[in-house]
Amino acid sequence: MKLLEERIARDGRVIGSEILKVDSFLNHQIDVELLDEIGKELYRLFGNEGITKVITIEASGIAIGCAAARYFKVPCVFAKKARSLNIGKDTYTARVHSFTYDNDYDITMSQSYLSSDDRVLIVDDFLANGAALRGLISICEQAGASIGGIGICIEKGFQPGGEEIRAMGYPLQSLAVIESMSEHHGITFGTR
Amino acid sequence: MKLLEERIARDGRVIGSEILKVDSFLNHQIDVELLDEIGKELYRLFGNEGITKVITIEASGIAIGCAAARYFKVPCVFAKKARSLNIGKDTYTARVHSFTYDNDYDITMSQSYLSSDDRVLIVDDFLANGAALRGLISICEQAGASIGGIGICIEKGFQPGGEEIRAMGYPLQSLAVIESMSEHHGITFGTR
Numbered sequence: 001m002k003l004l005e006e007r008i009a010r011d012g013r014v015i016g017s018e019i020l021k022v023d024s025f026l027n028h029q030i031d032v033e034l035l036d037e038i039g040k041e042l043y044r045l046f047g048n049e050g051i052t053k054v055i056t057i058e059a060s061g062i063a064i065g066c067a068a069a070r071y072f073k074v075p076c077v078f079a080k081k082a083r084s085l086n087i088g089k090d091t092y093t094a095r096v097h098s099f100t101y102d103n104d105y106d107i108t109m110s111q112s113y114l115s116s117d118d119r120v121l122i123v124d125d126f127l128a129n130g131a132a133l134r135g136l137i138s139i140c141e142q143a144g145a146s147i148g149g150i151g152i153c154i155e156k157g158f159q160p161g162g163e164e165i166r167a168m169g170y171p172l173q174s175l176a177v178i179e180s181m182s183e184h185h186g187i188t189f190g191t192r
Numbered sequence: 193m194k195l196l197e198e199r200i201a202r203d204g205r206v207i208g209s210e211i212l213k214v215d216s217f218l219n220h221q222i223d224v225e226l227l228d229e230i231g232k233e234l235y236r237l238f239g240n241e242g243i244t245k246v247i248t249i250e251a252s253g254i255a256i257g258c259a260a261a262r263y264f265k266v267p268c269v270f271a272k273k274a275r276s277l278n279i280g281k282d283t284y285t286a287r288v289h290s291f292t293y294d295n296d297y298d299i300t301m302s303q304s305y306l307s308s309d310d311r312v313l314i315v316d317d318f319l320a321n322g323a324a325l326r327g328l329i330s331i332c333e334q335a336g337a338s339i340g341g342i343g344i345c346i347e348k349g350f351q352p353g354g355e356e357i358r359a360m361g362y363p364l365q366s367l368a369v370i371e372s373m374s375e376h377h378g379i380t381f382g383t384r
Contacts, residue, residue: 013345022248023304023305024304025267028269028270028301028302028305029267029268029269029304030254030257030258030260030261030268030269030270030291031267032262032265032266032267032268032300035237035258035266036262044350052294058250058251059250059251059254059270059272061284062222062251062254063258063268064257065222066222066227066258066259067255067258069222069224069255070224070228073224073225074224075222075223076221076224076255077221077222077225078220078222078251081219104259110215110220110221111219112215112216113215113216113219113220113221115220141320142348173328
């Protein structure tokens with residue numbers, strides 16, 4: 001998605017060789033016009049898949065999930081990061097490893113909002129190691145929901161998550177794929 | 193806002209005398225059509241205030257903030273709940289007391305995205321004791337930003353936050369105000 005690549009190139013900040021900050025337009029301050037274009041592009045990619053629900057994960061997935069859900073005219077459900085042991089029996093749960101913080105956390109979703117009748121579009125802002133995405137896939141499996149698409153805004157193509165999840169057969173599309181990046185040489189985009 | 197009151201009456205779940213769950217349409221599963229109407233109503237209320245930024249707090253404020261920001265054609269910035277001590281020097285910070293969990297947490301916002309040039313609309317899903325809202329007001333004060341409006345989806349009118357914040361002179365409007373509620377007698381709405 002040209003518009004997103006251009007925005008990342010202009011306003012993204014590379015720190016070291018692995019961290020890309022898109023705080024100024026995607027996940028702290030949000031450019032709602034760009035967000036709307038992201039929703040439209042996800043609909044262009046997956047609009048024929050019979051999607052009944054968009055799912056994502058708090059916090060930075062929520063804006064993207066809602067923007068997509070508007071185009072699909074379906075609800076958006078976001079998985080919560082469990083704060084404590086207040087996980088009800090009527091909850092899907094998955095353990096996710098955070099590479100950023102080097103710890104594990106649980107994500108949860110009420111069973112009321114996802115079932116075997118659903119065909120799901122999973123969306124998120126970033127894909128690197130794929131840990132959060134695997135958690136969302138696990139929740140879909142627990143619900144018996146089928147996955148009609150996975151739409152990621154920014155895939156770090158130099159990390160293994162995308163390749164592994166495509167190898168598992170999931171219909172993953174990323175709107176921008178970063179082949180490499182560095183503070184001095186900037187960002188190189190690719191395709192998958 | 194009639195549409196929101198009707199939805200709360202139909203799909204909200206009252207637990208005890210103080211907890212209202214709106215998980216099915218506002219803060220776990222999100223009805224994006226209703227969300228859009230909420231954004232439109234906030235624009236109707238505050239559209240003449242010269243708003244330059246919508247601010248809110250993660251996670252459940254994000255969808256509402258972005259829906260409003262679309263109508264105002266301005267960015268949405270969401271305060272983060274601090275996970276650790278990784279708060280940079282270039283960050284506004286406020287301490288918030290959680291009555292739900294009976295603990296304190298910090299909310300943060302990068303100084304890059306709010307300044308004395310901004311006129312802010314603050315939005316959130318719930319207002320009860322007003323702790324989170326006071327945190328957002330504090331962040332606006334730290335930035336020197338003026339507050340053009342505060343828009344809340346659901347105010348628990350039987351708790352003190354709304355009255356206190358109006359008494360401080362802030363232009364607070366709530367789309368639905370609950371006067372009283374109970375599991376057996378349902379929900380009574382009012383106005384402020």
